[in-house]
Amino acid sequence: MTDALRLASDIADVPGVGARSRLAFARLGIATVGDLLKHLPLRYETHKAATSIGETDRTIPRLLEGTTKDVIAVTGEIAALRIQPGRRHRIEATLDDGTGTVRLVWFNAPWLAKKLHAGQPGTASGKAKRFHGYLEMTNPTWSPTDTALAATPSAADAAPAPSGADDRLRPVYPANEDLSSQRIERAVESVLEAAIPQIVDALPAPLRDARRLMPLADAYRTLHRPPEPGAIEGARRRLAYDELFLLQLGVMLKRSHVRVENLAPPLPGSAAIDARIRARLPFTLTKDQDRVIAEIVEDLGGTVPMNRLLQGDVGSGKTAVAAYAALVAVAHRHQAAIMAPTEILAEQHFSSLQALLASSDVRIELLTGAKKGKARAAIVDAIASGEAPIVVGTHALLSDDVSFRALGLAVIDEQHRFGVAQRAVLRGKRGEGDSARPLIPHTLVMTATPIPRTLALTVFGDLDVSTIREMPPGRAPVATRWLPPSESAVAYADVAARIDRGERAFVVVPAIDESDTGLADVSSHLARLADGPLRGRRLAPMHGRLSQPERDDVMRRFRTGDLDAIVATTVIEVGVDVPEATVIVIEHADRFGLAQLHQLRGRVGRGQRPGTCYLIGEPLTDDARKRLEALVETTDGFRLAELDLLIRGPGELVGARQSGLPPFRVADLTRDLAILRDARDDAAALVARDRRLAHAEHLLLKRKLLATYGEALGLVDVG
Ligand code: ADP
Ligand code: MG
DSSP: OGGGOOTTSBGGGSTTTHHHHHHHHHHTTOOBHHHHHHOOOSEEEEEOOOOOHHHHHHHSOTTSOOBOSSBEEEEEEEEEEEEEOSTTOEEEEEEEOSSOEEEEEEESOHHHHTTOOTTOEEEEEEOEEEETTEEEEESOEEEESOHHHHHSGGGGGGOOOTTOOSSEEEEEOOOBTTBOHHHHHHHHHHHHHHHGGGOOOOSOHHHHHHTTOOOHHHHHHHHHSOSSTHHHHHHHHHHHHHHHHHHHHHHHHHHHHHHHHOBOOOOOOOHHHHHHHHHHSSSOOOHHHHHHHHHHHHHHTSSSOOEEEEEEOTTSOHHHHHHHHHHHHHHTTOEEEEEOSSHHHHHHHHHHHHHHTTTSOOOEEEEOTTOOHHHHHHHHHHHHHTOOSEEEESGGGGSTTOOOSSEEEEEEESGGGSOHHHHHHHHTTOOBSOTTSOBOOEEEEEESSOOOHHHHHHTTTTSEEEEEOSOOTTOOOOEEEEEOGGGHHHHHHHHHHHHHTTOEEEEEOSBSSOOTTOOOBHHHHHHHHHHTTTTTSOEEEEOTTSOHHHHHHHHHHHHHTSOSEEEEOGGGOSSOOOTTEEEEEETTGGGSOHHHHHHHHTTSOOSSSOOEEEEEOOOOSHHHHHHHHHHHHOOOHHHHHHHHHHHHOGGGSHHHHHTTOOOOSSOOTTTOHHHHHHHHHHHHHHHHHOTTOOSGGGHHHHHHHHHHHTTTTTOGGGO
16 A cells, blocks of 8 residues: 555555544645655654663762653553642653662643553653652653553554664654654654655756755655764755755746846936935935945946845935935936835825925825825826826836836835735836837835845845945934833823823734733723823724724824824834834833834834833743843844844744745754855856756756745746
8 A cells, every 4th residue: 555655645545644633634734645754853862772760760860850861761560650630630650660660750641541550561761850869751652561552543642663762863743732743753654665766856966966965865764764863964954955945046037037038228327417316305315325326326227127125224214215216217217116015105205205305396296095086097197198207106006007108217115015926017017128028117125124134145035135224313212111011100101291292102012902812902901091191192093903094094193193192003013204203112012023123113213302112021931031132232123133033033034924935844044054055056057057947957946946936936937
């Protein structure tokens, strides 16, 4: 039967699994034999050959409370048994093998009680330790020797590993309460020999050899059944390389495709243009703004379409940079479009551009979903005729009937709210050029969420990156105070005092509704404040269950001063700019991520008056405490982003999560940087040789690439 198993076979066809366990496997993401092979161990344990209790007792020093490094197996007879039922279920058994006794303790394993009785022979395996002088094993694996019992399905959980436990490495698989690591191990054992030869290695052999990588089948075999500890790292390296290489390949193909298949209008800068633009701006650009503008102008001057990410912390002055780039396009009689993810942000850009360019006669139009009928038709016409040189808008700009006469530059704010696909639509809004090489606008993507370098190379790898680190002068820094919940009154007293001086406040809570989590929620927290420290002030709720128009309305009232404070969930996170908002209180701050807290803090201190951010929280974990400490210590978004990567790991980062890319299984960007660089170089070289992956030796690779990233990266057109 095993012979007939294919990688695509249903997991239920695996001997010993069966239909009953199918759901349990499915919960771990395992539907097929191939999925099972990809379900890799988290770590390994060394299992020692069976030993005697007396021997073990001697190896752990009497007076020290030490633990054996390895997993040991001891066989004996249950001499005594005590079961403590209830919520904190505990089983305590004494195992005696004639040379000594060891206490076996299981917590919260009520099902095991049925399998244990005094006088029963069996083997316990696990780590042994000395506890108050006694030899003890906590939650060991119990394998009754009684064959009749071992054969019943209910005892299967505890049965020993298939090939015995003589001094070997045992894999520990990600498991859950329905499916133990041992059962996964047995399922893997029963398919390994049949499945391994079916693994197809898509990586071209010359590449594999050049990087000294082991064959893919060997890597899987090694990870599931390591011959020795030293072999594991090489196998892991092979799989990490594969993941990183495949993503880099996708990103490079995408990049080369955009660059080679399309033309952009050359919009070169000049001293005259530069002088004219600077004369219009109400301030002197910072050194960083100057530098990124030089990078952008360099791109704009060429026919290769710019595809650049502009990252800079909140308030670092990205809008002025976008305005500069837009004016370069306008100087060449081309149009510029600036797209924001929400109406309120589009309006905000519109008014800041108007203020910025107040001394010029360049016309700026605003196109959002709110514009209807005649007003909308007039703007759409002005866009089509070219009379509107700069257009700010939401995704309303992407509507079918919107087309530009000569779109030279597309600026997209807050990148990760828009997918790769939407970027492509905006690029396609310029319908000129011959069909073989369409003319597309230069693209500038702006984000306030700093992207750590490693991530910039992967998720956003098809973009060139420009970075603003320096803040414009005269910015009052935001002070950050961390208070325990018992002292939150201090924060709200400050909020009340500021409101009475004409300033405004944000209060952020983690939940929308009262829930059994016991966390503060928007409505009850608002009621508490309105009845207490903020009595008499004008408060409004804001959360994700309000419609976008309702949210925009609250924001507008807050901006104009009709409201004193907003009690919100994290929906206020992105980009909102209210100079009078000087204080933000974040309840349960320990519940939020570092990047998120930093973004929230960026909502205040945007005017002349100094801002304060109160973090209310009592962190329960070390990580949460580190996050709050980091925030108190620095306001540098880039440092915080790097710290975040270290504390949380790359999969959790905003950019990675919202990119729509599947997460890595093996690669870990915090430690696989060298592999990432190799993979990137190799991918670039391969794309340079075979831009369409058309060579026969790249066919497997291409198939795998399209299956994995085709959709997320919009690669369908590569083939
Ligand atoms: P971002 O979009 O990067 O969050 P903005 O472009 O909105 O930041 O700029 C924040 C504020 O700083 C705005 O009020 C803007 O007018 C101002 N600003 C931008 N650049 C400068 C500069 N070089 N000198 C002084 N003020 C500046
Ligand atoms: Mg901005």
